[in-house]
Amino acid sequence: MANALIKADSFYELYERKSGIQDVTHYCPGCGHGVLHKLIAEAIDDFGIRERTILISPVGCSVFAYYYFRVGNIQAAHGRAPAVSTGIKRVHPESIVISYQGDGDLAAIGGNHIIQAANRGENITVFFVNNAIYGMTGGQMAPTTLAGQKTTTSPYGRNVNSEGYPLKVCELLSSLEAPVYIERVALTDPKNTTKVRRAVRKALQNQIDNKGFSLVEVLSVCPSNWKMTPVQSKQWLVDNMIPQFPLGVFRDKTAEIPNRETIRNTFDQSGVREKLEIPANEKQVQYSLQPKMDFANPKLVIAGFGGQGVLILGLGIAQAAMQAGYNVSWLPSYGPEMRGGTANCNVNISRERVGSPLVTKPTVLIAMNLPSLEKFDSKVEANGLIIYDTSLINKQPTRQDVHVLGIPATQMADELGNTRIANMVILGAFIAYTAVLNKEVVFDALPNFIKRKNLLPLNESAIIRGMEYVLNKVTN
């Protein structure tokens, strides 16, 4: 037991970051912030955690808390301290992070941040100074301002019918599952101050033990803005605030939650490529490909209903083309458009550098339903190719200046036992008709875009059927 009550070691000896007089704080005479600072600094000393403590200063009168605490200091934007605390604590789990906030900071602008940090059970300690006012900005109404209390922005007294009731943070947060410890205390007489001291220590000890989220709400005086002497302020707090903000423990799971080990972050890049599923360097396989003249550097639009696998079909073509050494791009329709039931994608395959990934003048249209055929039919370049699914489209393309290949893909897929591989039947037809790709490269590519390996043989059969259909048609 220390035999003297002396300025804590966790305060800087001289407040060098402060301008003007550097051995006193910037707080007003009698302000509760200073008292709470002392209780926190003393606890940091006693727990021997100064070197690993990180204090997040809020925006409010305590914005300059970093002038005083001889710890790691971060100054946060108004209300964001719980988010900033989350970030630094996750980076340094071995640190002791203190989020220090006022009522405007925590309960108004930062209301959601404190709820969410509490709900995530962040292993941090929050000291919440409730002085029922915006101190720093000169005494405006806070969310915790009492009913009828006059402030500069509630000059006739807070009207609960239009301004609501004082926000009870402890009550609110104690409805959440995750918080470990929530208590409201008051900086009034020595007896209550002893309770504040105890609560501060408990909230820090919980973090040291990695138990989780602790918050101490400290009712505190603001003599300057309450326009009273410090001594009168304390009485006012007792008479008016405590009845509205009952003191006590709102949550205490300290005993039931076991102490946890601190798991430090380590940085390790070994094996990172494998972990990121980046393909290993393999020798480029040479495929002999002789695309038919009109299809040298095809630009594809592939369209149909969502669920017909048009995106996968495009992806498969792009994947195989990439493996064959082409430059490629694949661009899907995305977002709500897909929810409307239609889907399409644009694929560029080129020996040259790919310009616009957006295909506005396709050389190949693959239409898997009627709306798609009607929509894109006119856009196909002369001498291009339209492949369409005759089992679903009972209309011929209108164009006379393009190659047209109708194929009952869905029906053929059905015969193979799975309607959903109509897209692979079409893939087979596409490669057989254009020779942009061949069976070897497509089969090599298949495992890279069909995730379920047990479906590979079925997909291969579908591709072969599509190819055969075209070859038979051409020879017949």
Next chain:
Amino acid sequence: MAKQLIKGNEAIVKGAILAGCRFYFGYPITPASEIAEAAAFYLPVVGGTFIQAESESAAINMLYGAASGGVRAMTASSSPGMSLKQEGISYAAGSELPMVIVDVMRGGPGLGNIAPAQADYNQMVKGGGHGGYKMVVLAPNSAQEMCDLTMLAFDVADKYRNPAVILADGFVGQMMEPVEFPEPVMELPKKEWAIQADAQDEFRLVSSIDLEPEELEKHNVHLQQKYAAMEANHVMFEDYQTEDAELVVIGYGVVSRILHSVVDELRGKGVKIGLMRPISLWPFPKNHIIELAARIKRFFVVELSDGQMVDDVRLAVNGKIPVQFYGRYGGVVPSPDEIIAQIMKKNEA
């Protein structure tokens, strides 16, 4: 090296992790969500941390906290989310925190739509938050660059202790292209200034506040010197067929890809046209534009917006030659033919 067919958004995450990033804080929004999803998938595998924040504002502030701790960390979002992040970006610039921020732009204003747009240029390039700060803003136009420029962004951010931005659009984020992933960065730069939960922390402070105007001005002067160094060292652009060009089209992101097709097509018809693509939007390649202006007849700028970058082109050109503009809004992406028609029309005018 083996290539992987991959979405631009996903390439960002892999690039980031290869660059040593281990922390991601974000909030879902189309067309940027794949970045959060890939981060949520891969970061735990490499011993990193992914947090889905309660808002973009929370995300940028978590990032502020993490960056204070000296690690490589990032966030990503799309236009409406970037509006929310501006406060935190200004704080990060003021506090000199390195971080990478990705914006995959969509149509606006307001909720707009999810289609690609470029109307965030002003808010990201000009420093949308309060105060005169600058960030290196890189505009990829392919999945490969989504990876490469993200990696570069981490280096630049650390080098200057400043946020760096990837400004992409819905198409560059959503499209898949082959990417050759570089080797991982094995060792990260030491950050003596960062809060590290050790005995030196009492000498460290991350803060953007200074009540003394004289002092805050000094800090601003220091920032400006830093920005001057960034401006001197990090201009990036790509020229295509500009050597003998009489007309140079300018566009970034997906627009530059479309303009590439425009140039090919018009060159085929004998038009002396070239493309200049700014890769760094800040610092803007203004000296290069001045050089081009001395030897060409006109610039033609295309943007997916009301014309924001074009202001920077005009500032550089300073009235020497005509700077024409064509823009589409609201997520409409013009076709090469449409742009060619505009170029021809403005030629007659």
Next chain:
Amino acid sequence: MAEPLKEARVVVREDECKGCGLCIAACPEEVLFEQKHLNRMGYHPAGYKGSGCSGCGYCFYQCPEPGAITVYKKGYVEEEAA
């Protein structure tokens, strides 16, 4: 080595005192008082009557200034402060 204190003692660092009066109100022994003169900040600093401090520390925990009040309890040995 100095002798252990035979009696508790409170020291007010006048320069750091903002004259809020909370220590005076809290002292059960009523040995603190408001001084007549002004300090460098223009406040009437608290002072100790010179005897009667019980070492309870109430004033210390009421005072918002980290360094303005020090309380030495009975049995305190000087060197500890070093």
